[in-house]
Amino acid sequence: xxxxxxxxxxxxxxxxxxxxxxxxxxxxxxxxxxxxxxxxxxxxxxxxxxxxxxxxxxxxxxxxxxxxxxxxxxxxxxxxxxxxxxxxxxxxxxxxxxxxxxxxxxxxxxxxxxxxxxxxxxxxxxxxxxxxxxxxxxxxxxxxxxxxxxxxxxxxxxxxxxxxxxxxxxxxxxxxxxxxxxxxxxxxxxxxxxxxxxxxxxxxxxxxxxxxxxxxxxxxxxxxxxxxxxxxxxxxxxxxxxxxxx
Numbered sequence: 606x607x608x609x610x611x612x613x614x615x616x617x618x619x620x621x622x623x624x625x626x627x628x629x630x631x632x633x634x635x636x637x638x639x640x641x642x643x644x645x646x647x648x649x650x651x652x653x654x655x656x657x658x659x660x661x662x663x664x665x666x667x668x669x670x671x672x673x674x675x676x677x678x679x680x681x682x683x684x685x686x687x688x689x690x691x692x693x694x695x696x697x698x699x700x701x702x703x704x705x706x707x708x709x710x711x712x713x714x715x716x717x718x719x720x721x722x723x724x725x726x727x728x729x730x731x732x733x734x735x736x737x738x739x740x741x742x743x744x745x746x747x748x749x750x751x752x753x754x755x756x757x758x759x760x761x762x763x764x765x766x767x768x769x770x771x772x773x774x775x776x777x778x779x780x781x782x783x784x785x786x787x788x789x790x791x792x793x794x795x796x797x798x799x800x801x802x803x804x805x806x807x808x809x810x811x812x813x814x815x816x817x818x819x820x821x822x823x824x825x826x827x828x829x830x831x832x833x834x835x836x837x838x839x840x841x842x843x844x845x846x847x848x849x850x851x
Contacts, residue, residue, distance in 0.1 A: 707850040708836040709794055714848070717788030718830070721821060724787050725775055732767045736760065772822050776814045789848075797847045805845070813844035 737751040738744070740760055745751050754760040779786040784796045798809045817840055819825050830838045841847060 709848045709850060711831070711833065713792045713794060714830070714838070717786065717792050717794055718821065718827065720788030720791055721786050725772055728771050729768050732771065733764055736763050736767065769822070772818055776817050780814050780817060781810050793851050794848055795851045797849055809845045813840065813846050816840045816843045
């Protein structure tokens with residue numbers, strides 16, 4: 606047997622095997638084969654080529670290079686306790702109160718009251734002369750006939766009203782605006798009503814004016830102002846004010 610015969614025989618057997626394999630596949634095919642009713646998944650699986658996954662690229666992770674640590678700051682040596690206490694100022698053990706205001710003596714109070722009485726009485730006499738001359742048609746002048754007018758009830762009423770008006774006006778201006786009367790100004794005496802932001806500041810001024818009128822006019826005897834407690838008399842205590850030397 607030669608080689609050509611063997612090759613022909615092998616080709617014949619290969620054709621037979623291919624025919625047998627096709628017959629087996631035709632027995633397994635579905636009825637809808639060739640009618641265009643195949644499943645879209647099968648078509649997609651057949652038409653789409655299989656893409657082989659790309660090989661992962663080697664990711665190069667840089668190594669962390671150890672940075673040199675910062676140079677440590679030099680720590681100063683601890684300060685001794687004795688030197689440390691010398692830098693710290695000692696705390697005050699007691700709160701320093703402001704120095705007290707200079708008090709007004711009883712002699713200066715009496716002297717200022719005397720000057721106020723002389724000043725207001727002078728103004729009242731001038732007012733009486735003017736009123737008497739108005740009532741008499743300017744016949745009395747500056748004679749003693751002015752005081753004879755007190756027998757007239759109308760003149761007496763005017764004299765009382767003028768006396769009260771002069772005292773109240775004098776005290777309102779001197780105590781309410783200047784915080785001192787004329788007699789206090791002569792002796793360097795001032796009145797303190799406390800903090801101006803206090804809501805009772807104006808009330809203290811009003812009470813000082815009213816109580817001063819009561820004791821200076823005098824409605825009450827001025828001798829009651831001789832009695833004092835803690836350098837304060839009745840007018841100071843009732844009005845909530847204080848006197849001090851400037």
